[in-house]
Amino acid sequence: MQKVRKNDNAWQSGRAKNITFIVTKDCQLACKYCYLVGKNVKERMSWETAKAFIDYVLSHENEFREESVVWDFIGGEPFLEIELIDKICDYLKLRMFELNHHWFNSYRFSFSTNGINYHTPEVQNFIQKNREHLSIGITIDGTEKKHDLNRVWKQATPNANGITQPSERGSYKDVVKNIPLWLSQFPDAGTKVTISSADIPYITESVLHLYSLGIHQVNINVVFEDVWQEGDDKRFEEQLMQLADAIIDGGWYQDYACSFFSEHIGKPLDPELDNQNWCGAGRMLSVDAAGNLYPCTRFAQYSLRSKKALVIGNIHDGINQNLLRPFLTLDRTTQSPQKCLDCEVASGCAWCQGENYDAAQTNTIYERSTAICLMHKARVRANNYYWNKLYRKLELEGRREEYEANKRDVKPEIC
Amino acid sequence: MMQYLVILLDDTSVSYCHADNPYKERRLINLDDLRAGIRYAMTENLMIQFVYPDYALPKEYLDVIDTIDHHDIVPYPLKGDVVVIENGELRVENLADAVVVVRLKKAELFDSGEAIAATLPKVQRLNVVVTDLETFTDEDLKRYNTLLDQWAAVLNAEYLHGRTPQLNLLTDRMMLTKPNHCNAGVENITLAPDGRFYICPDFYYSQAEPVGDLQSGPAIPNQQLLRLDHTPLCRHCDAYHCRRCVWMNRQTTLEVNTPSHEQCIVAHTERNAARRLLESIRKEATFMPEVEIKEIDYLDPFDVRKEW
Numbered sequence: 001m002q003k004v005r006k007n008d009n010a011w012q013s014g015r016a017k018n019i020t021f022i023v024t025k026d027c028q029l030a031c032k033y034c035y036l037v038g039k040n041v042k043e044r045m046s047w048e049t050a051k052a053f054i055d056y057v058l059s060h061e062n063e064f065r066e067e068s069v070v071w072d073f074i075g076g077e078p079f080l081e082i083e084l085i086d087k088i089c090d091y092l093k094l095r096m097f098e099l100n101h102h103w104f105n106s107y108r109f110s111f112s113t114n115g116i117n118y119h120t121p122e123v124q125n126f127i128q129k130n131r132e133h134l135s136i137g138i139t140i141d142g143t144e145k146k147h148d149l150n151r152v153w154k155q156a157t158p159n160a161n162g163i164t165q166p167s168e169r170g171s172y173k174d175v176v177k178n179i180p181l182w183l184s185q186f187p188d189a190g191t192k193v194t195i196s197s198a199d200i201p202y203i204t205e206s207v208l209h210l211y212s213l214g215i216h217q218v219n220i221n222v223v224f225e226d227v228w229q230e231g232d233d234k235r236f237e238e239q240l241m242q243l244a245d246a247i248i249d250g251g252w253y254q255d256y257a258c259s260f261f262s263e264h265i266g267k268p269l270d271p272e273l274d275n276q277n278w279c280g281a282g283r284m285l286s287v288d289a290a291g292n293l294y295p296c297t298r299f300a301q302y303s304l305r306s307k308k309a310l311v312i313g314n315i316h317d318g319i320n321q322n323l324l325r326p327f328l329t330l331d332r333t334t335q336s337p338q339k340c341l342d343c344e345v346a347s348g349c350a351w352c353q354g355e356n357y358d359a360a361q362t363n364t365i366y367e368r369s370t371a372i373c374l375m376h377k378a379r380v381r382a383n384n385y386y387w388n389k390l391y392r393k394l395e396l397e398g399r400r401e402e403y404e405a406n407k408r409d410v411k412p413e414i415c
Numbered sequence: 416m417m418q419y420l421v422i423l424l425d426d427t428s429v430s431y432c433h434a435d436n437p438y439k440e441r442r443l444i445n446l447d448d449l450r451a452g453i454r455y456a457m458t459e460n461l462m463i464q465f466v467y468p469d470y471a472l473p474k475e476y477l478d479v480i481d482t483i484d485h486h487d488i489v490p491y492p493l494k495g496d497v498v499v500i501e502n503g504e505l506r507v508e509n510l511a512d513a514v515v516v517v518r519l520k521k522a523e524l525f526d527s528g529e530a531i532a533a534t535l536p537k538v539q540r541l542n543v544v545v546t547d548l549e550t551f552t553d554e555d556l557k558r559y560n561t562l563l564d565q566w567a568a569v570l571n572a573e574y575l576h577g578r579t580p581q582l583n584l585l586t587d588r589m590m591l592t593k594p595n596h597c598n599a600g601v602e603n604i605t606l607a608p609d610g611r612f613y614i615c616p617d618f619y620y621s622q623a624e625p626v627g628d629l630q631s632g633p634a635i636p637n638q639q640l641l642r643l644d645h646t647p648l649c650r651h652c653d654a655y656h657c658r659r660c661v662w663m664n665r666q667t668t669l670e671v672n673t674p675s676h677e678q679c680i681v682a683h684t685e686r687n688a689a690r691r692l693l694e695s696i697r698k699e700a701t702f703m704p705e706v707e708i709k710e711i712d713y714l715d716p717f718d719v720r721k722e723w
């Protein structure tokens with residue numbers, strides 16, 4: 001199969017609009033860290049809702065000026081709704097063509113899946129049909145042990161409120177069997193790994209395991225929620241230093257990347273020049289089964305622990321532009337506490353607007369949560385170690401220039 | 416820094432700002448709370464503004480009120496430092512010394528062009544408060560612009576005759592060299608009849624969360640967001656007379672530090688009308704030489720914000 005990332009620059013420079021269909025809130029799994037606190041089996045998007053949403057977006061071309069678009073499908077598990085998705089994608093292609101929309105030929109479909117249904121004929125037919133415009137990420141957390149720590153099947157019956165409950169059965173084997181097929185179709189694909197307190201001891205072996213499966217790009221993040229225990233930062237730093245040793249000593253750094261290590265992180269930030277917001281909320285748009293619109297899926301009720309959903313409109317009335325203004329004017333300094341403004345290692349220290357909102361004392365997106373503070377500082381120390389060690393090795397081998405010319409540039413992942 | 420304490424004496428105290436007061440049942444502030452509020456203002460060096468209902472207060476209340484220097488905000492036809500007129504007719508006889516506040520809806524505003532023009536020479540200061548500002552459309556703005564120019568013509572003539580009546584919508588901007596927003600929760604705070612603090616009366620009227628009580632004093636969570644330096648749009652804006660109403664912000668954008676499109680375009684229409692008025696006064700006389708209002712080609716600072 002042809003490689004799909006033809007137009008990488010446009011997609012990565014942030015000129016693409018990201019539009020997400022929350023097609024279902026159901027999933028085969030009940031991952032223990034899943035931020036979707038209200039996952040349930042009831043809310044599936046209907047074709048009428050999807051169509052009305054598409055009609056709204058495509059008929060308001062003036063409000064969506066971005067050069068290109070990523071139509072994103074998430075859940076729950078999006079491939080549970082492959083039939084609906086196939087219909088949506090056909091309709092999108094047809095309407096973009098009929099309307100001579102500026103997104104026709106400048107779109108792609110994107111999926112984050114748990115990989116369990118990847119091999120099924122329905123999903124494979126869809127992939128064949130749309131392969132020129134597709135990117136698919138499969139989430140696999142690392143070794144079997146690490147993966148099965150969190151990514152477990154759900155119990156057959158939900159609780160009294162219709163909310164799914166975790167079982168004891170891990171999902172590693174059901175996912176890993178599809179990895180070779182996936183990589184044959186998307187050789188450049190990466191996977192997303194999320195680290196919570198209990199995962200720290202498994203980081204090194206997990207990343208190496210993913211490399212050994214043939215996954216070249218591992219995007220790894222610590223969760224933004226306030227889950228950290230005393231001493232986690234030290235343990236985290238040690239794990240990352242071990243990982244640095246393993247990547248460098250094992251020569252993995254040449255063809256494989258891990259987003260923990262980046263030359264862009266750990267520097268002070270200028271209040272004027274580096275004032276941009278980190279996350280894309282408000283520049284993205286999400287729709288759920290009820291036809292409500294959100295600045296990002298993280299503001300839908302099923303993603304929030306303690307706040308009410310932040311709805312910015314619906315498929316019938318469109319977007320209330322006043323509700324988007326706070327998102328589109330938000331900058332780094334206004335939401336950050338003083339310690340972050342003075343921070344010597346601030347670059348790369350991320351936040352999630354949805355988590356900020358959920359954790360804030362008042363109903364605001366303007367109060368930055370700094371639950372990851374110590375973890376970021378630990379990451380910066382290990383990152384410094386990584387680059388010092390790597391560059392020294394390359395210099396001693398006389399290969400530094402060669403490396404610099406060919407290196408993969410790992411940009412901090414925005415969300 | 417806090418400078419004012421607003422004390423709502425009764426649940427039916429008159430509203431002098433954007434939100435309507437929905438309370439119909441009388442409920443006076445508890446006398447002990449009133450005393451404690453006054454004590455609080457004295458210890459914090461705050462000037463008190465009492466806000467009255469439309470009926471006469473019991474003598475013991477008046478006696479307590481009298482123990483401290485203060486300003487009175489009253490509904491027409493009571494006498495006070497600030498007199499609020501609601502529901503139509505603009506009657507300003509005998510109000511030459513007071514600040515007159517007229518609260519009206521957009522539709523009433525458009526019907527009141529003549530009445531306001533005729534009133535301007537008779538008052539020291541007129542504050543016009545449009546209570547449904549969030550409904551302004553581009554079409555409304557055109558009509559509003561015409562009204563402002565009509566009032567500006569009256570003010571122009573008055574100023575050239577050495578009289579200086581003030582109309583908040585026009586003359587404030589003409590005299591300001593820096594922002595003069597409402598600053599609720601930063602420079603002023605409100606004590607309500609329930610004995611608790613609110614960011615401003617409108618927060619109380621709209622049943623928002625209190626921000627402290629008389630025992631422990633006010634403690635506003637995320638208070639920094641009420642400050643000008645935490646408002647990405649307003650801190651760069653020179654519509655200095657704008658109320659920058661944090662209550663309206665919250666109603667329309669859900670964030671106290673982010674104004675709606677409508678609040679901005681209305682304020683900028685006023686700003687631009689003030690600019691024209693200033694120019695026309697200056698054709699005849701030297702006036703406020705330190706004030707400069709630049710020509711701009713936008714009405715909403717959001718449209719010229721720095722894009723990241």
Ligand code: SF4
Nearest residue numbers: 340343346349370373
């Ligand atoms: S959260 Fe901590 S590490 Fe991150 S910018 Fe703020 S002070 Fe720095």
Ligand code: SF4
Nearest residue numbers: 279296352353354415
């Ligand atoms: S960081 Fe959070 S709020 Fe921002 S785009 Fe990502 S999930 Fe949404």
Ligand code: SF4
Nearest residue numbers: 649652657674679682
């Ligand atoms: S006009 Fe808009 S940006 Fe300017 S101070 Fe008023 S509310 Fe803020």
